[in-house]
Amino acid sequence: MASLGRPALIQRHLHTVKDGSLETGYLHNPDPLATLTRLDDAKARGHHMSDGDSTSQVRSRSTRSTHAPLLYLGFLVSLLLLAHRIHYALPTPVSSEEGLMLDPATGHQQLRFSEENVRKIVRHLSDDIGYRIVGTAQDQETQDYLIHEITAMKEHAQRQRLRGPLTTGVGESALSLPQFETWIQVADGSHQFDFMSKVVMKMYTNMTNIIVRLSCGPECDKSAILLNAHYDTTLGSPGAADDALPIGVMLELIRILSQRPALKQNSLVFLFNGGEESLQDASHSFITNHELRYSIKAVINLEACGTSGPEVLFQANSRRMIDAYRNVPYPHGTAMGNDIFATGIILSDTDFRQFVEYGNLTGLDMAVYKNSYLYHTHLDVERNLERGLPQHLGENTLALATYLADEVELNGMERTSAVVYFDIFGKAFVSYSMETAIRSHWIIGMLAMVTIAVGASRPTLGSVLSVMLSFAAALSAPILSVYGFRHVITPMSWFSCEWLPLAIYGPMSFAGMFAVQWLFHDRKATRGANELRALSGIQVVFTITMALASIARVASSYFLAMYSLFTSLALLYNYSRARLRHRTAIGVRDVNYSVYFVASSLQTLYTSCQVFSLVDMIVPLTGRIGITAPVDFIVAGVTGFGMFMFAPPLLAYSHRFGRALLKRVIIGLVAMHLVLLLISSWVFYPYDDLHPKRVFVQHQRNMTSGESLLFLAHCDPGPFRDYIVEVEELFGTQADFRDISHSASDWKSVYPFSQFLESYVIDTTPYIRKHTTNRTLSESDMPLTKLIDDAPRLVAENVSYDPVQQIRRLTILCTHPNYIWTVTSFDAEVLEWSMKLDIPSRERFHYVIRHAGGFRTDGWKLELAYRASGPEDRLRIELTAMETEGFGRDVERELRGSGEIGVMRRLVKAKPDYIALTYFSSVLTSFEL
Template identity: 60%
Template sequence: MGSTKTRARNTRRKLAKFATLNPQGTSKVSELTQQNQSPTSTQEKEVAPLPSTSGTPLVAAPSLLAPPKVIMTTVELDDRKYMSKMRPKKATQSTWRNTGAANISNKRSDMDANIGSTRGKVTNGVNVVDSLTSVTDGDNKGDINLLSRNYSELAKMEGYPKAGDMVAYKLLEIDSSYNPTISDFKEATVISFSEVNMEAQVLLDPNFRKPLEMDSEGLPVLGKFDVYDEGILERTKQGIAIVPWNDLVECRVIFKEPSFTQTPMDVPGALKQRHFKGPFDSDERDLSGVSLFSPEVLVDAALRSSFVSFGTRIQGKESLGYGEGTRSNKKQPSSFSSPKTAFSAWCLFLGFLFLIIAVTFRVHYTLPSPVYEGLDVISGKPQFSEENVRQIIRYMTQDIGYRVVGTEQELDTKNYLVGDGSHRFDFMSKVVMKMYTNMTNIIVRLSCGPECDQNSILLNAHYDTTLGSPGAADDALGCGVMIEIIRIMSLRPAPKKNSVIFLFNGGEESLQDASHSFITTHELRDKVRAVVNLEACGTSGPEVLFQANSREMIDAYGTVPYPHGTVLANDLFATGLILSDTDFRQFVDHGNLTGLDMAVYKNSYLYHTHLDLDEFLEEGLPQHMGENTLALATYLTEEANLTNLERTSSVVFFDVFGLFFVSYSWTAAICSHILIAGLALFTMATRISRPTLRGSVSILLSFIAALLAPNLSVVLLQSLGSPMQWFSHEWLPVILFGPMALAAMFGVQVLFHFKNASTGANEISTLSSLQVFFTFALCISSYVGLASSYVFALFTLCITVALVFNHMKGARSHGYGLEVNHVDFATYFVASFLPTTYFSFICFSLLDMFVPLTGRIGVDAPVDNIIAIMSGFVTFVICPPLLAFSHRFGRAILKRIAIVLLILHLVLVLISSAVMYPYDELHPKRVFIQHLRNMTSGESLLYLAHADPGPFYEPYVTKIEAMFEGEASFRSAATNPSDWNAIYPFNQFLESYVLDTSTYIRTHTVNKTIAESTAPLTSLIRAAPKLMAENVVYDSKTGLRRLTVLCTHPNYIWTVASFDAHLTSWSMGSSEPFPYPSHYVIRHVGGHVSDGWRVDLEHHATGSEDRLRIELTAMETEGFGRDTERELEGSGEIGVMRQIVRSRPAWTALTYFSIVADTFEL
């Protein structure tokens, strides 16, 4: 068998393909080769007499229906089960119609007599077969030779066949040299025909004579074709085939089925037999008076005739027609039937999936109704009120405005503590040395007395804002929530176990200086046991728990009324792919605290823009965050034990549709994963699941194709000059790239669809291979310790349950303990419901996070490719069983679907390129404007930059060029890294255009001296920032030079000093300089009226005259939110920045500021 299989594999392209049914009546993925075989064994054995077959006659009804045919019965020889076949003599049409049940009984007696006469020596059962080929039928005796028919005289078949038709056909076969050849005419009786996939199920031509072969288990293998299943390495030979009708070389009609209006024959009592479990029903039936030409009887009888004559006993058991088992008289319930056509089936299944997605979309984005009263009108108890929070937000964003650290607006909250400090900050793969002065923190503590003060929970939010944003969500929302919680908790009885500290920090956007100050210097820091940080990078949807490092704190989160969090977000944030950070890091790194980090993240298009306003905060969002945070604070102060909190990342947690929260240890996760994987392996071992190597490879390649194929669309979009066409809506990438991903997935399945197998065989193989795919992913992710591996466990479990369901459902119809080689339509609903529902939630969150993020991760980032890959991933995971379902109606239908999807995708790409634009007012492009006065060169330069690869120069820069009557030149961040030092390290993501504004200033100034002067305009700047060196000491023995760098910057903020040196020590806190020459960036921020800073440095020098060359950039304090900047002395109001802001296109969001830059030798 092995050598034959090897030859079949090596000559696969030459093989004639069929799909056959195994003796259990189910489809089997196979490869068939026609072989010249001869008796292979001469070993002789004594054959015991056969048991008597007297008693109730065993009737093979098909003998009345369709000559010629193969009638199989089971006999026992030497305790081995053999299948014997009887070929009755050719009958005319009239003989076939008029043959009675008595003749059938006579033929059965003749057959029994012939079998009984084979006592004595038998060589591999050859004599048994030979004896059965000489069966008598009435007066006609002798071997049957159907090849004597003149097929050329028969009419060619018109149209499609029907059940009962006898046809002769030719097809492609393999000769003895394994070369393709056209066969002789073959006769077959049509059992059924499917117009959907153009395949006929036929009873094979019985005109074939050769020795009976035995398989490895001592069972006979019958029929003309070798059948191989690559995944299981079994071989069988069959008597029924699936014939692809379009592939026939020629087809002629021997006999056309009779009219169904014919008067039914009276069937004698011999036909009243128990109808065992078969392909259509499993109850006792009385065939008396039933038309033998009805399709149901014809198909049912033909199927049974090709397996085992029903009623034959095998080792004390009754044959069920599909193998051994126990007969069941229990009436089976009606099944959920599959639609009859491919179109209706696809519509029903896809409709089911879209319904799930629509419902989950609704549930996912539903927020609680806002509460407008601070006290419950019935009970009078304090309750969380969204309206109170919004009043605070409106005051902070509208009345105060931009609360940038160091500005006057920062002083509007004056209940603060003051501290100085410095620290190292690693962010965006860069090292920033931070210094801060006059940082403002506002602290409120609620306590029940000294006994509660030893263990405190810290709630943190920041009230400062970034450049160019009023910060309604980020983070006036967090501040408003904490103020409302203070109101509620102060009206309640005092906390029972632990105190709570509310920290309103004033320096998060300056790279977390205020939280660093608190956790490293404040006297309360030693009392804090855990922290809950409130953040936002979006303006809608529920806030998500995206960082957690303690089992106790995760359990505490389980008490909130609207849980929304998963360890997936925790693992994703830990990778650094999301270029963001929060105060939570300072509390963990410098305070060794455990805690929770929660943030609003949906609709982050408005994050850090001028549109972060109260009016764009979704209704219900403050209520959602507030009630969750209040529940956490209540539990942690009333019930939680905060004395022994341990940091750990080995916790699995996730919410279930926002209804409840699940968390368990990694040990429990491993145990559950082992059980799920073990269950999957059990189903494979028991043949409930039957994956194949071919199917497993197709799943892997489909997954890869789903990820990579949409990138071909990216090439097309970019060639059309239309990058980022998907940016304006989070779901748009799936609409744009999803059809391409599906087309690629289905295209792989077309290539791997086994044409020789039935559609059911392809379905069960693919669904089982999906189980293998996710089981393997589960094992690998569990082995590496990935807490997010629970998602693979969910997939594996659901597909395994679906396969068991499919087996049980099929077994109730076909016999328990038997293989079921088709997929019931209801199985797809079982396999898809939970995974599609849950992963719809996950995919919504994934798209909500990453699609807007692509607008600020850099010009050089391949965002189109990133989103294309993500869209392919979403398409694949939203319903993997679609891959198995795609085989349901055959390769031809699957191929057409893939082509339609490809055409649909091309149409969508062309339409989007022609009529769509990536940006609009609520989904703007981020534009950065910097008016730089270079004190060293005397230039006054306007920098225009963007942070994504979308359109920029044509729609925006050209208008600025016309406004300022100059030509902009391109400036790369890679070659000019210090251009945007003011916002280091974000400057690495920017791509700039620069134009000189000197001409514009001289033209529009009211000062004629300035207009007519040729001196640099920077000479008019007064009180510019300066650097000075103090206490300079050079040690010639060590070659080390020490100095104190003093910076003065009256009314400037956010100074940045950058230099190259080999430092040996500094006064920058506990961190040490790099032990090699490096580039250093020291960034300083300060509260209002912070006029300077100093730092001590020691560096290697070549001599006493060796100097440090330091570039200093300082940002002006004026103009934030008022479109103004500091004017040159005596120039009048020129308003460069005001012109920029007033001419801003609606689809842009500006971050703008003015800076002064200079270079110093110290």
């Protein structure tokens, strides 16, 4: 008898089963498919099957050849490279001359945003002036420079106005230039600043803001958009990116807009903010005190924590403002960033907080974030700003501000986070409401159900569970590897290169994912059936998580919807291919090779861009989140997340070549991971000159104990002891270690950041006595602190006691000539005070009051009433203050009569290239008032 081929077998079953029953009744009609499964199994084992379909056999052999995996993997790598090119693309910088080009149609200057103009400003602020810390002479020098530049632009604009109105073309009406107004605000105030789970009371004195308004007149002045950037810097940095770059951008915007036709509907207010690094004092002062505050209806805050790559929209709280962002030429932002920042995981904050909290404003928070290795270090200088970055930030801000001023009704904007938004490869920007998102997610969910109903998707409980466990394995496998080799590997060996964690931990993540699939591979089913089940499981998992995120109204749910949608479309494509190939009603029983390209194309390209953003943010961040943070585990877990999301169809693809080959692939990936892990640990050192280790140094003179101590602390769990040995040799003194429980009080001068610092402490008294030119001092036992002139002091005035209510009242006066940033701490049950803010506790509480003041601010005053057991129940107050010298200019205040010793100067001069020092000198004194 002639052998029974597959077409004949199918025909026999079609005589006994109604049309369509084999397609939709996959679980209810197992016999035909079981027969097909046995046939496919036989083919997989290499048995000869005379099924009469030689074309299908050839296709099967070709797609499962050794070239097939290389082709698909090459496709994924190509998508990765394309995503890298798209993600980091920056516009071509415009020179100063190009910024003044003439419009050939009108003969008028068609002013363009110029990166070169911005760089000149940034270079002067960061390289020439340098560390612009609130209260220092450089702070005052910066104010003078900005006022001079703004005044020059205002005078130029006035001359242009006197020449008459502009015309935009032949036959068009004349257009007037905008009104140009300026203010200088100097104010005192106070506010509560809760940060890093700590409560901080803030006081400020003589805090300076410089304000510019461009408008079309009284009608425009009724509503305004605020553009904010701060010109001050933190302790350890000249601040080219943070925040001189946005300052330069705002000055360039004023240059352009003051010479263009006046804005049509709303005015623009530019706030050159004088105190952000002192914990957002100047922005608080403006939004609570300045006369323009009532006209401000929205804010655009410009910040930076990096020096390269595109700027990102990372906070937004208004649908209308988010929609306005569609008009920028280079959009870059996603609701995922908004959701992540809102969790508080990222230990950072911006002035945006003050405008929202005290001004009830809606707006956008935009920042440069890539390469934050240089953030708050001495390396944040103009030459390290990537070419094209100022152009990117400037053109986006100019387009956004112009559109808001000309086109948007600002009144009635409501604050909301229920807005979905994302950019499409930096070319387009999409935004829609959460309600629209939920409706679209319903449609995507229904599409997934349709694929299951028609038989295009064939999930099983096991396949769904395998996808969920694969995700868990992708995260846990590299974490377990780090834990297992923690005593062998060097911590943070990957730190100096953002992509290195992907190379080290990526193979282990894939090994974990594929190991789960290997365990769930059904030997009784064909490879094609295993592929189809896994791909269907991916669809179900993402559809369910999309639904849960939608119910929770998480804006980032769009990301999960994308996976569900494209997996459903891929399954439908596979279904149509199967119908065309078999021309029967059998349904789908495997995955066509081309389906993987369909399933991976857009979502892998998009996800690669998001993974780049995530890695750019997380890896440098590990260098400043504290010595107790498990950074190797964090980075391993983040890598695992990125590997899983990169191309989930790989889970299905892993079944394509059989269980035996998959096992060998898993072993190979584990071996690759171990080799790369050990090599990276032995070859790569975590730090170099452009990826430095952050070290805080404080030379503290304790006026109460008479000690003169040098505190050294680091901000990550990476290697540190080698540097301490160098410092010990430098000063000829052994360092003592103090853990965080002690260092919290040692570092009160930088509270609340002190909670992350543990210290090595060196007594500098022997070194000073040895190197002083004053023989009497070198041979004396007198505490060196006796030689300090004009140390900060606290005195009590107007002291009274009410024995009936047991309340003690006093006025605390602080004098601190030539010192800045005082921090006062005490424990008391405070009942009243003169600060214009609520008392945080009605019980005994540990208060920390930080004060910052403008240049030549020599003191402050606080009226206080607290519960006391008697008139002699005094307040014990600890006061720290920083010296004004020493911020980047190789200047150090010497002890009176000690000669040129320079403890800090010597430390800075001997600094290795891989160390970034944040250094200052301070005094500490305890008072009983």
